[in-house]
Amino acid sequence: xxxxxxxxxxxxxxxxxxxxxxxxxxxxxxxxxxxxxxxxxxxxxxxxxxxxxxxxxxxxxxxxxxxxxxxxxxxxxxxxxxxxxxxxxxxxxxxxxxxxxxxxxxxxxxxxxxxxxxxxxxxxxxxxxxxxxxxxxxxxxxxxxxxxxxxxxxxxxxxxxxxxxxxxxxxxxxxxxxxxxxxxxxxxxxxxxxxxxxxxxxxxxxxxxxxxx
Numbered sequence: 001x002x003x004x005x006x007x008x009x010x011x012x013x014x015x016x017x018x019x020x021x022x023x024x025x026x027x028x029x030x031x032x033x034x035x036x037x038x039x040x041x042x043x044x045x046x047x048x049x050x051x052x053x054x055x056x057x058x059x060x061x062x063x064x065x066x067x068x069x070x071x072x073x074x075x076x077x078x079x080x081x082x083x084x085x086x087x088x089x090x091x092x093x094x095x096x097x098x099x100x101x102x103x104x105x106x107x108x109x110x111x112x113x114x115x116x117x118x119x120x121x122x123x124x125x126x127x128x129x130x131x132x133x134x135x136x137x138x139x140x141x142x143x144x145x146x147x148x149x150x151x152x153x154x155x156x157x158x159x160x161x162x163x164x165x166x167x168x169x170x171x172x173x174x175x176x177x178x179x180x181x182x183x184x185x186x187x188x189x190x191x192x193x194x195x196x197x198x199x200x201x202x203x204x205x206x207x208x209x210x211x212x213x
Contacts, residue, residue, distance in 0.1 A: 003160070003162050003163045004163065004201065005163050005164065005165050005183060005200050005201075005202060006105065006106055006163050006164075007105070007106040007107075007108060007159050007160075007163060007164040007165070008100055008105055008106070008107055008108075008164070008165045008167065008197075008202065009108045009109065009110055009153065009159075009164055009165065009166045009167065009177075009182070010097070010107070010108070010109045010110075010131075010167050011109070011110060011111060011112075011144075011166075011167060011168035011169060011170070011173065011187070012109055012111040012113065012121070012128075012134075013111060013112070013113065013169075014090075014169045014187075015090065015093055015167060015168065015169050015187050016089065016090055016093050016094055016097065016125075016127070017086065017087075017088070017089060017090065017121060017125060018086070018087030018088055018089075018090050019085055019086055019087060020085060020087055021039055021043065021048075021078065021085045022035065022039070023084060023085055023086075023087055024077065024078075024081055024082075024084040024085045025038065025039060025074075025077075027084070028074060028077060029074070038071065038074060042064060042068050042071055042074070042075065043064065043074075043075060043078045047060065047064065048078075049112070049143060051114040051116070051117075051138065052112040052113055052114055052137045052138055052143050053137060053138065053141060053142070053143045054114075054115065054137070054138050054139075054140075054141035056116065057079040057114070057116055057117075060079070061075050061076055061078070061079055079116075079117075082117050082120070083120050083124075086120075086121070086124070089125055089127070090190070092189075092190035092191075093187075093190045093193065094127050095190070096190060096193060096194055096197065096203070097127060097130060098127070098130075099203055100197070100202060100203065101130050103202070103203070105202055106132060107130055107131050107132060108131055108132055108133050108134070108135075108153060108157055108159070109128075109131045109133075109134040109135070110134075110135045110144065110149065110150065110153050110166070111134065111135070111136055111137065112137040112143045112144050113136050113137060113138055114138045115136055115138030115139045116138070118136050118138065118139075132157065133153075133156065133157050135149065135152060135153045135156070137149060140152060144168070144170070144173040144176060145170075145172050145173045145175070145176035146176075147176055147179065147180060150166075150176060150177055150180050150182075151180065154180070161180050161181035161182045162181055162182075164182045164183065165182070165183045165184070165185060165200065165202070166178075166182045166183065166184050166185070167184075167185045167187050167193065168184075168185075168186070168187060169186070169187045169188070170186075171186050174186045183200070
């Protein structure tokens, strides 16, 4: 590696903050198969992604109520009870973030998230204040893996991509970051991420005493 990494860019959802609409809809739809149908055919990920890209929730829910009037209340719940889709902080990952912060590593975040619901997360998760900056797709009206949103972060915070590590639970989002010259890590758990951060000399390896006790 020609230059040491000095900046770590985190995705947020399902890397630092657990999110799953099933957490809400299991309360609203008893039958598991029916719930999965609803989240696949009605309030699906493609529809939700458009809110991440900046579409207002009022427009989004009105669109689906027109197509599925019999599910109007369930559709409205996605926005009105959105906070219940948050599983919570992913503590093992947040611990790594805290260690990086303590070592003085520059921290940024890039997230696909609605600009209308992100303030709820900001208020709920104090560790979001540890980031020098957070680029939110809904505010930018661009979503990953569009290279323009990565470029926006790099330019806004004067980041040299060759000294930056990008972490995301989506392989295609990691690939987009790598195409712009960043180092990428496909997140599948905090243990693997810790190993990668140690390998990149961003964190210290555990001492023998700590590893055995």
